[in-house]
Amino acid sequence: MSAQPDRSKFVNVKTLSNALPKDVRQMIRKKELADGQPTAGICDGYTQANLTIVHESLADDFEQFCHANFGPMSLIYKSKPGEYAAPGISHHDSDIRSDVPMYNVFVNGKKSKAVGSLFEYEQEMKEMSTFYLGCSFSFAQALTEAGVRLRSLEENSNVSMYKTNVRCHPVGVFDCFQVVSMRPIPRNQVEIVFQVTHPLEELHGAPVHIGDPAMIGIADINNVDFGFAAKFYEGDVPVFWSCGVTGLMALQAANSPLAFTHYPGCMYISDTPVKKHDLSSLPDKPKVIALKEEPFFASVTAESVVSKVKALEECIQDDPGKRGISHLYIPDELIKSALSLSHSSSVVIATGFPCVVDKTPPHENDGLSGTIALATMLQALGKQVTVMVDTSMETLMIDIITKLVSRGVISKSIDVTSFPPSGQDANLQTAREFLSGEDELHPKYQHLVAIERVGRASDKTWRSMRAVDLTSLVSPIDLLFDAAKDMPYVSTTGIGDGGNELGMGKVQDRVVEHINQGSEVACEVAADYLITAGVSDWGGFALSMALYAVSLCPVHDRYLRKAVGFPLQNEDSLRPMLLTAEKQEAMLSVLMDHGICDGVLGELSMSVDGLPFHDVHAEKINELNKLTIT
Numbered sequence: 001m002s003a004q005p006d007r008s009k010f011v012n013v014k015t016l017s018n019a020l021p022k023d024v025r026q027m028i029r030k031k032e033l034a035d036g037q038p039t040a041g042i043c044d045g046y047t048q049a050n051l052t053i054v055h056e057s058l059a060d061d062f063e064q065f066c067h068a069n070f071g072p073m074s075l076i077y078k079s080k081p082g083e084y085a086a087p088g089i090s091h092h093d094s095d096i097r098s099d100v101p102m103y104n105v106f107v108n109g110k111k112s113k114a115v116g117s118l119f120e121y122e123q124e125m126k127e128m129s130t131f132y133l134g135c136s137f138s139f140a141q142a143l144t145e146a147g148v149r150l151r152s153l154e155e156n157s158n159v160s161m162y163k164t165n166v167r168c169h170p171v172g173v174f175d176c177f178q179v180v181s182m183r184p185i186p187r188n189q190v191e192i193v194f195q196v197t198h199p200l201e202e203l204h205g206a207p208v209h210i211g212d213p214a215m216i217g218i219a220d221i222n223n224v225d226f227g228f229a230a231k232f233y234e235g236d237v238p239v240f241w242s243c244g245v246t247g248l249m250a251l252q253a254a255n256s257p258l259a260f261t262h263y264p265g266c267m268y269i270s271d272t273p274v275k276k277h278d279l280s281s282l283p284d285k286p287k288v289i290a291l292k293e294e295p296f297f298a299s300v301t302a303e304s305v306v307s308k309v310k311a312l313e314e315c316i317q318d319d320p321g322k323r324g325i326s327h328l329y330i331p332d333e334l335i336k337s338a339l340s341l342s343h344s345s346s347v348v349i350a351t352g353f354p355c356v357v358d359k360t361p362p363h364e365n366d367g368l369s370g371t372i373a374l375a376t377m378l379q380a381l382g383k384q385v386t387v388m389v390d391t392s393m394e395t396l397m398i399d400i401i402t403k404l405v406s407r408g409v410i411s412k413s414i415d416v417t418s419f420p421p422s423g424q425d426a427n428l429q430t431a432r433e434f435l436s437g438e439d440e441l442h443p444k445y446q447h448l449v450a451i452e453r454v455g456r457a458s459d460k461t462w463r464s465m466r467a468v469d470l471t472s473l474v475s476p477i478d479l480l481f482d483a484a485k486d487m488p489y490v491s492t493t494g495i496g497d498g499g500n501e502l503g504m505g506k507v508q509d510r511v512v513e514h515i516n517q518g519s520e521v522a523c524e525v526a527a528d529y530l531i532t533a534g535v536s537d538w539g540g541f542a543l544s545m546a547l548y549a550v551s552l553c554p555v556h557d558r559y560l561r562k563a564v565g566f567p568l569q570n571e572d573s574l575r576p577m578l579l580t581a582e583k584q585e586a587m588l589s590v591l592m593d594h595g596i597c598d599g600v601l602g603e604l605s606m607s608v609d610g611l612p613f614h615d616v617h618a619e620k621i622n623e624l625n626k627l628t629i630t
Contacts, residue, residue: 005036005102005114005263013041021046021269022092025099035116037101038265040159044144047089047203047274048267049076049132050244051100052251053118053260056081059129061172065250066131068169071242071563072178073250074134074202076272082126089132089270096130097122102263104248109255111248114263124258133244134202135267142274146196148189159183159265161226161243165217166208168246169565173256176249178564179226180208180216184236187296191288193239194300198286198555199277206286206555208562209240212295214441215489216240216562226264237296242563286555289332291340292528295488299339301556308549309335311627312542316533318620320611321600323465323498327514328507328532337449337493337529338546342560344446344491346384348417348480349375350453350502352393354473355464356597362473363393364599366608367452369587370495370540372404373579374449375414377544380577381551381569386445390475391418400594409586419477426476431483435490443490448480448527449543451495452536455502455523465498467520478502478525485526494527495539497609503527535609538620541579545628548574578625581618588613 011033016024021043027033039048054062059078066073077088085094097118105112105121118125143149159181166178181204185193190210198206213221221238222229226245232238251259262268279285284302291297313334319325341347351371354362375385389397397416404410419434420426437444454462454474462474481502484490494503499511499518505526512518533539550556551569561568585606592604600610607613 006034009034010037013038016042017044019043021090021271024269025094028101029095029098031116033101035102036114036263036266038159039101039267039269040265043269045274047076047270047272048135049089049270050135050247051096051260051262051268052131052133052247053125053128054131054251055256055258056127056129058173058254058256062131062174062250065168065171065174066133068171068566069178069246069564070201071204071208071558072168072244072246074204075131076134076202077132079130081129083130084125086130086132086268086270089272091271096268097125100262100268101266104261104263106251106256106259106261108257109252118260121258121260131247132268132270133247134204135244142200142276143193143196145276146192146279148192148196159227160224160230161245161264162213162218163225163249166562166564168250173254174250176246176253178562179243179245179249180240181227181243182221182230182238182240184230184232185239186235187237188235190237190239190298191286194286194288195279195282197241199282200274203274204242204244205563206300206558207239207241208559210288210300211237211292211297213238214295215297284555289336289339291336292488292491299343299556300559301335301339301550301553305549305553305556306335308627309338309546312546312624315620315623315627316538316542318534320534320616321497321609323516324514325497325532325534327510328499328504330507330530330532333529333531334542334546337531337543338550339556340491340493340529341378341447341547342381342550342556344383346445347378347447347449348386348388348445350388350448350450350477350480352389353452353454353599354390354470355454355468355599356602357468357470357473359595359597359602361393361396361595363390363596365588365591365596366599367536367540368400368591368596369584369608370451370537372410372414372587374451374540374544376410377547377577379412379414380574381547386415386417388417388419388477390473392473394418396594400590403590403593404587407586407590409583409590418475419480420475426479428479428483431479432487435480435483435487440487441489443487446489447491447493448484449493449495450477450481450502450527451540452497453477453502455500455504455525457500457521458524463500463521465500465517465521467517481525481527491529492527493529493531493543495531495533495536495543497533497536497539499523501536503530506530535611535617537608537617538624541621541624544579545624548578549628575629578628579621580625581621584617584621585613
């Protein structure tokens with residue numbers, strides 16, 4: 001018996017990297033390897049397994065728990081009660097009571113002790129089933145075969161494991177949070193590592209999180225819960241995989257009278273070779289896309305989705321107004337914004353451009369249909385959505401949404417608000433308080449989107465494309481974007497078609513150089529992601545459709561739910577939420593009923609930005625839909 005492994009007795013795993021599993025199991029059984037010897041790096045190319053051993057009365061529920069949380073609990077074999085061999089994965093002499101370097105014993109849900117064998121529990125084990133769960137250590141050879149050499153894997157005894165805030169899907173008495181393993185990966189190799197491990201589903205598959213540990217509840221990357229702290233080199237980022245030690249947490253939650261697991265890092269080495277996958281044969285490779293630099297965070301989707309969203313982005317670059325927006329275009333901002341929104345639970349969409357100064361109301365119709373289309377899709381994805389407008393427009397916007405619901409154009413109402421809140425001053429502190437939640441990691445709103453929202457110019461005025469001063473008609477919603485710059489867990493997106501819209505500060509110098517009267521009208525307030533379009537509405541439409549494509553991507557879905565639970569979305573529920581030409585026609589009709597004008601023509605019309613609905617906008621919507629659903 002050994003309470004803690006004696007690391008001084010550990011063998012150099014490199015000497016056993018090419019050993020056969022049956023030989024190493026014999027060495028473990030004969031105590032030729034020290035109790036607690038980590039098995040990472042031993043028997044390269046063979047599947048290693050985490051273990052969970054439970055009483056037969058809990059076995060069915062635990063099996064369902066494994067199926068419901070396949071990432072950390074990838075079940076590769078389940079023994080019958082009292083079965084000590086593992087014929088499903090090992091063809092040579094095998095005895096689960098002795099073939100693991102160390103075991104944990106749990107009594108009434110609490111860890112009792114660590115032991116070098118389970119022979120003293122032989123009688124109890126006759127009524128227990130052993131669950132063999134995939135272990136990610138074996139993908140080291142898969143990476144090597146793919147030409148990827150990583151220092152973190154050469155030092156692969158330094159496996160760091162952490163408890164997270166990611167809750168597994170509960171089944172019966174099994175209800176716990178996921179444990180993850182972490183490896184430092186050079187940033188320029190994260191995508192190839194993701195692609196190599198993606199097919200290895202029974203070995204925990206691809207990473208479930210890339211970057212900022214705080215986002216999954218890890219406060220200190222140097223303070224591990226299991227294993228040993230890993231060494232980082234310059235350029236490395238933390239990459240996290242599901243970990244079978246989650247089974248340990250499940251046992252604690254179940255509070256069963258007696259149960260066993262492997263000791264963290266001490267796996268069962270099976271005779272089953274790791275499946276080899278040729279990356280060139282993958283039907284749809286994952287793409288890793290960086291969303292934030294400080295703290296670093298990346299998301300993932302499939303190549304086919306990236307291509308589809310790229311086509312949507314290019315489709316909305318048509319410039320019927322001849323404003324020169326091609327000079328403002330930043331490629332790939334649409335996919336980044338869509339991915340960031342997918343990771344957000346609460347979203348504010350700011351809109352409203354009071355450029356028709358001789359009318360009541362003065363707000364134009366561009367941006368409003370795009371706002372409704374995006375809000376509808378976000379709601380369908382389970383996000384909390386609030387539309388933000390000028391204080392003078394708040395009641396009108398509520399009436400518009402109410403009418404859209406009553407006419408069946410949208411199925412659900414949308415909250416509406418303005419800034420600053422009644423009775424509060426319009427300043428940066430008020431903006432920070434408005435966005436703040438329970439702590440820095442959980443702001444009240446995680447993403448701010450501005451669609452055809454007039455933005456503050458460098459002279460601290462708000463101006464139309466003709467440089468008309470609109471300041472007296474505008475509420476200072478820009479302050480929220482200013483505040484978000486210093487809030488690392490609030491992201492921002494700007495959508496515009498001229499250069500004076502909120503968010504265009506990201507390309508302010510280009511607006512000044514290329515847009516008519518740019519030096520006067522250019523917005524100085526930047527957004528993290530900037531989407532340019534020939535008509536701002538089109539940008540909102542494209543973003544809603546990009547969200548649709550991203551959300552139905554299996555690669556992204558698994559990453560979003562951290563490989564626990566079941567797929568979050570299905571096409572049948574989302575397809576009806578896509579904007580159609582018929583829906584926008586109905587929206588424009590409702591806007592006209594409420595006195596909302598075409599901003600270019602200055603009159604009530606079935607047109608946006610001077611472009612007729614049937615000849616231009618309907619065709620653009622049909623084109624976007626075709627790109628989205630094919």
